[in-house]
Amino acid sequence: MPVRALVVDPSAPAAVRLAEVPEPVPGPGQVLVDVSHASLNYGDLNDARSGRVPVGAVLGSDAAGVVVRAAADGTGPAVGTEVVALTTGAFAERVAIDVDALAEVPEGLDLARAAALPVAGVAALRSLRAAGLAPGKRVLVTGASGGVGRYAVQLAARAGAHVIASVGSAARGQGLAELGADEVLTGLDGLRAPVDVVVDSVGGPQLVEAWNLLAPGGSVQSVGWTSGEPAVFPPYATVGPAKSLSSFVIEGAAGADLAVLTGMAAEGALTVEIGWQGTWDRFDEAAEALRGRRVPGKAVLAVTSGASR
Incomplete structure (x- = not known):
């Protein structure tokens, strides 16, 4: 049938x-x-x-x-x-x-x-895990108003990180402070201090900016490319103290991580x-x-x- x-x-x-x-x-x-x-x-x-x-x-x-x-x-x-x-x-x-x-x-x-929860929640959880999320780290989430971004903001905040949420417009940033963002920026305007972790779903020129802001030993997790624009790195941008840009895709069974996410959502710990x-x-x-x-x-x-x- x-x-x-x-x-x-x-x-x-x-x-x-x-x-x-x-x-x-x-x-x-x-x-x-x-x-x-x-x-x-x-x-x-x-x-x-x-x-x-x-x-x-x-x-x-x-x-x-x-x-x-x-x-x-x-x-x-x-x-x-x-x-x-x-x-x-x-x-x-x-x-x-x-x-x-x-x-x-x-x-x-x-x-x-x-x-x-599945794709967006698991992507946020695993990308932060892969980047070495820990209390006190400065975490930049680009495209923070989207599905992955909103979960990443909350999970990073719950882990004790300082969370910087980047959005495309001021209107898109509404509600992110309530979810745990310490700073809400339009683009990356005004961000000068280095960051330890970047969860990037925008790609394009903003990915290059985020890379330039990354502290030594830091990690950019590339989880999406909603801009549809190329990312052009200037000469020597990738030469210097060790830091990493990692491609990201969800691999392997997601059941265990879904159990974590659904449990948090049911308890009100994840919006x-x-x-x-x-x-x-x-x-x-x-x-x-x-x-x-x-x-x-x-x-x-x-x-x-x-x-x-």
Whole structure:
């Protein structure tokens, strides 16, 4: 029996359309999940146009819903368990998901907010971990008004860092001080003192500026490139005291980190901000808002009629 899904179609306005696909057949270590909510990321929009996800394939990585078939090998959650996952092909009514790619959704966290955690939350958590986050360090988060940025600000602040949030306009900076930012800047104007950690989702000239501000021994984690502009380093910019620029991608199963993030969100220790929410047949509208940087936090799509929990 086919299920509906958002698939890649270069002829569609946002290169994505609703279509029917075969119902997934789970492997021994997979559960079958009825998806109620999915979260849209910049990477999904790029995947739809770049060819990384083939034409006709199901798009998406972030999903939350209810287990309707337990794993045949006896691992993972039972039928009826609410879960959130980071998995390929997430934008479908029903998805087969590896048990180590998901986490149970705790009481106190609704499925819409849970769906907003996987890619952005795991990217923030792991990039800060890779950069050597520690109390007292100066942490610069660029593109801080977006999904990754807002989580990175909160996680760095909770770790005892001095957090500098960089945004594209003053309006985009609203609410970041309340999330833990010690400084909120438009671009990097006024920032002179060196920083120890940079979580960069902007790329382009701002990445070069951030590199120049990095203290010896510091680390830039390149998690995105929303500017779409090239980064041109002047001669000798990379010659000097040791510091690093690291490319970042989420690798390996995300279940354990999702458990940490959902636990924090359920306890109120991590704020999940949804800046756009609607049904998945409004995908084009959500994509346009995200590309136009009109979404503070995350854009969440309701996938099924049971999505009002």
